[in-house]
Amino acid sequence: MSHAHAAPGRMTTAEFLRWHEDRDETEHYELEDGVPVLMAPERLEHAAAKFRAGRALQDAADAAGHTCQAYVDGPMIPVSDHRACQPDAVMRCGPPLPPKSMLIPDPLVVLEVVSPNTGRQDRVLKLEGYFAVPSLRHYLVVLLERRRVIHHRRVAPDTVIETRILAEEAGIAFDPPGLALPVAALLGPPS
Numbered sequence: 001m002s003h004a005h006a007a008p009g010r011m012t013t014a015e016f017l018r019w020h021e022d023r024d025e026t027e028h029y030e031l032e033d034g035v036p037v038l039m040a041p042e043r044l045e046h047a048a049a050k051f052r053a054g055r056a057l058q059d060a061a062d063a064a065g066h067t068c069q070a071y072v073d074g075p076m077i078p079v080s081d082h083r084a085c086q087p088d089a090v091m092r093c094g095p096p097l098p099p100k101s102m103l104i105p106d107p108l109v110v111l112e113v114v115s116p117n118t119g120r121q122d123r124v125l126k127l128e129g130y131f132a133v134p135s136l137r138h139y140l141v142v143l144l145e146r147r148r149v150i151h152h153r154r155v156a157p158d159t160v161i162e163t164r165i166l167a168e169e170a171g172i173a174f175d176p177p178g179l180a181l182p183v184a185a186l187l188g189p190p191s
Contacts, residue, residue, distance in 0.1 A: 013078045013143045017102050028073075034082035040117060042104030047073075048110060049113040049144055049188065053089040056185035057109060061091065068093040068108070074168035075104045078179075079129040087126075088142075090136075093177050106135040112184075114140045127152060131161060138174055144184050149183050 013018060015033040021028065028039040059115045076084040084103075089111040092104050110130050129141050131154065141150040146149035149166045157164035166172060168184045 011036065012080065012081050013084045013103075016084060017076070020102070021039060028086060030076075030086050031082065031084040039086070042078050043115065045191070046113055046115050049142060049186070050088040052188050053111050053113070053140075053142065055113070057089060057091045058180050059185075060174075060179045060181040061093070061177070064177070064178050066093055066179060067095075069096065070177075070178060072098065074102075076102055077107055077110060077133060078105060079132050080105055083129060085126055085129060087111060088129075098140075105133075107133060108177060109138040109140065110136060111140040111142060113144065116166060120171065125160075137176055140172070140186070144187065147187055147190065149186055 009033050011031065013031060016029075016036060019036065020029055027034045030039060031037070050072045056068045057070035058068075058156075061070065068091050070089060072089045074086070075090060076086050077090065080083050087107075087110045090104055090107045091105050091109040094106070097104065107130075111128060127139060131152070132138050134157075137154050139152040143150065143151075148170050149172065151164045151166055151172055153162045153164075154160070155162045165184045168187050171180055171184045172183060173180045
């Protein structure tokens with residue numbers, strides 16, 4: 001569960017980042033309609049799924065010989081002037097960003113692991129927000145309890161988003177940048 005945090009007025013993404021630098025590093029915020037929202041603490045299975053996702057994305061990029069970087073738990077995606085989301089995992093390709101950067105302006109793949117309190121937000125609200133970012137080509141929603149991954153893929157610039165629901169036996173192709181990984185790598189062993 002998340003809740004709005006008292007902050008002075010409505011913020012832009014740039015103001016939010018300056019405000020966020022003074023917060024405790026154990027607190028995770030997102031910016032929704034200009035208001036900082038404190039995210040709820042995570043369960044262990046959620047944290048493990050984020051780690052698995054970041055590792056699987058990085059391993060797939062490395063195996064394909066791409067200069068892509070995968071990140072978990074930290075970098076923000078600016079989706080508008082008054083909204084910034086912190087995905088569970090993100091991958092971008094190209095030259096490295098400055099090490100002190102808090103933003104990834106050009107994500108290629110974004111991933112969210114659904115938890116009991118974030119299902120609607122991850123499946124609906126963030127879908128539209130993330131695809132407002134021109135560089136984004138793939139948005140993955142990991143459903144641990146159902147052992148499925150929803151893969152939203154931009155197939156035509158700004159016009160068509162294709163959605164596939166994948167079982168753990170399937171594979172996911174990311175084109176661009178031209179890499180693949182098994183769905184099972186994102187789900188981990190059955191519990």
